[in-house]
Amino acid sequence: GAVVSQHPSWVICKSGTSVKIECRSLDFQATTMFWYRQFPKQSLMLMATSNEGSKATYEQGVEKDKFLINHASLTLSTLTVTSAHPEDSSFYICSASQTGVSNQPQHFGDGTRLSIL
Amino acid sequence: EDQVTQSPEALRLQEGESSSLNCSYTVSGLRGLFWYRQDPGKGPEFLFTLYSAGEEKEKERLKATLTKKESFLHITAPKPEDSATYLCAGTGSARQLTFGSGTQLTVLP
Numbered sequence: 081g082a083v084v085s086q087h088p089s090w091v092i093c094k095s096g097t098s099v100k101i102e103c104r105s106l107d108f109q110a111t112t113m114f115w116y117r118q119f120p121k122q123s124l125m126l127m128a129t130s131n132e133g134s135k136a137t138y139e140q141g142v143e144k145d146k147f148l149i150n151h152a153s154l155t156l157s158t159l160t161v162t163s164a165h166p167e168d169s170s171f172y173i174c175s176a177s178q179t180g181v182s183n184q185p186q187h188f189g190d191g192t193r194l195s196i197l
Numbered sequence: 198e199d200q201v202t203q204s205p206e207a208l209r210l211q212e213g214e215s216s217s218l219n220c221s222y223t224v225s226g227l228r229g230l231f232w233y234r235q236d237p238g239k240g241p242e243f244l245f246t247l248y249s250a251g252e253e254k255e256k257e258r259l260k261a262t263l264t265k266k267e268s269f270l271h272i273t274a275p276k277p278e279d280s281a282t283y284l285c286a287g288t289g290s291a292r293q294l295t296f297g298s299g300t301q302l303t304v305l306p
Contacts (some may be wrong), residue, residue: 122298185231
């Protein structure tokens with residue numbers, strides 16, 4: 081149980097294009113979904129928290145107009161990287177929480193490797 | 198500001214050689230301490246949650262323990278398939294998950 085699917089797993093695109101990443105909870109309803117970014121050999125850095133039906137909460141230093149998050153249903157959240165540039169290249173990982181309660185584990189997708197040329 | 202520090206950064210063991218990974222934390226109002234396993238190119242896989250000092254959880258060759266300042270992940274008689282990066286994370290009053298930088302474990306056959 082508690083399976084989170086993330087798509088695509090790898091995307092390569094030209095500078096200036098926008099890229100959408102989907103995160104789905106397959107066997108549970110996710111009150112809260114989270115988006116992280118991970119650089120090589122570093123840990124996960126929280127970018128934003130999204131709750132179904134409301135605006136995402138972004139961490140300090142994360143541009144909300146650059147990283148658009150939509151959490152339209154209890155099983156789907158999307159992250160759109162707008163006008164992507166090479167410095168946006170990274171490993172993006174989503175997670176979902178069944179209850180939204182912070183002392184319950186988050187379940188992670190397998191990540192999206194984004195490469196901007 | 199919440200902080201989670203893991204050591205060592207990397208650990209190489211022979212198959213069958215038991216050891217422990219350390220996670221030191223300063224998390225205000227700790228609500229949960231989590232251990233995850235991450236394989237290359239994959240997302241973290243949930244292993245354990247610990248809630249209070251003195252608590253222990255076990256799963257196969259892994260045992261996680263918690264004190265008021267640290268958590269340990271003990272690996273007994275590891276196998277090559279246990280090779281992965283092990284991540285520790287804490288959540289507290291700030292209600293967000295703070296991750297350590299991980300320990301990259303390699304178990305040699």
